[in-house]
Amino acid sequence: MKFSIGGPLKFAFRPWVEGLENIPAEGPAILASNHLSFSDSFFLPAVLDRKVTFIAKAEYFTSPGVKGKLTAAFFKGVGQLPVDRSGARGAGDAAVRSGIDVIKRGELFGIYPEGTRSPDGRLYRGRTGGLARVALATGAPVIPIAMIDTEKIQPPGKILPKLMRPGIRIGEPLDFSRYHGMESDRFILRSVTDEVMYEIMKLSGQEYVDVxxxxxxxxxxxxxxxxxxxxxxxxxxxxxxxxx
CATH class of the missing domain: 1.20.5 (Single alpha-helices involved in coiled-coils or other helix-helix interfaces)
Incomplete structure (x- = not known):
């Protein structure tokens, strides 16, 4: 389904890409991106030759009825992984477990360090509970990515998308192997997360907000x-x- 969706997306919107050579041809990596639009999880996989697994709330996969089944099939087809948000630490622990599993399989794991879509197009403070913990637990390289103008394609309240060219800038891999196994140190987690967010800010040109x-x-x-x-x-x- 990735290719059946990716082809029409590329044909209709013609996204431009910089730094595609920074995505490894094989082996695990963490793709850490800013988050401007619901469509980010579709445009990024569409321009890559490799499968990217993102996480999504489990409700997308368990809704009843025909619509629920179609939604679940769609999310599975584009590489979304259901995450159970229940439990003591909710989505954070679930995301980490899912990310580690993906990395152990030698695949690409996609994550949005901000934790949710930006409400106004600015770049917000990264959360330490997912990205940094997966990186330090696995030693996988982190590749910063900036989605450009995807929020303009379908602004809130608009039903039909606007045909325009979004952009994707892919930065050079960041190596945090020097901190491998230190995922319980909150100061290291914050340092790693902030370094990644700084690289995303440089790639995206967004204003950074430290909240x-x-x-x-x-x-x-x-x-x-x-x-x-x-x-x-x-x-x-x-x-x-x-x-x-």
Whole structure:
């Protein structure tokens, strides 16, 4: 299914790619990318000759009905791996276990260090729970990747995608083998994660924000909620400012 999806994607959107030679022809590697759009997990595999395994929430694979089965088949076909988010540490531990399994098979493991899509196109602080722990547990090289303009193809609220050329910049592999086996050291985890995020920032040209994207999304949601409430209060007060 990778090739049946990848061909039409490349034909329709003609993504440009820089640094393709940095992807190893064989052997394991961790592909660490910024995350601008739902389509990131489709465009990157489409331009590579090798399979890339990303992680996705298990609900995508277990929804009932015909739609649920089609969704599950689609995600499996494009290399998405279901992750159970239950348990003491939820998705973090599940992602690490899944990533280590993929690396042990000698394959490419794709991960978004920000943990979620950027709410505004900026690059947010990387989480240490997945990327760094897999890298230090396995010794696999980390390849920084920047997705360019994918968020402009289908902005929030738009049903039909805009036909335009997204870009993909692939950086040189980063070697963290000197820290192999130190995945329990939180200072090393932070150092590794920050180094990867710095390389992604250089490749993408994004403004960097030293907060987590999930926190930024909460602030945006709270601000929108407050604005809606203020609008309702204003409407209830009437044109003279008095309650009707």
């Amino acid at each position: 987590y994207a999930t926190a930024a999304k909460r602030r945006i949601a709270d601000a929108e909620k407050a604005a809606r409430q203020a609008g309702r209060d204003g409407a209830a007060a009437g044109p003279d400012g008095k309650a009707e």
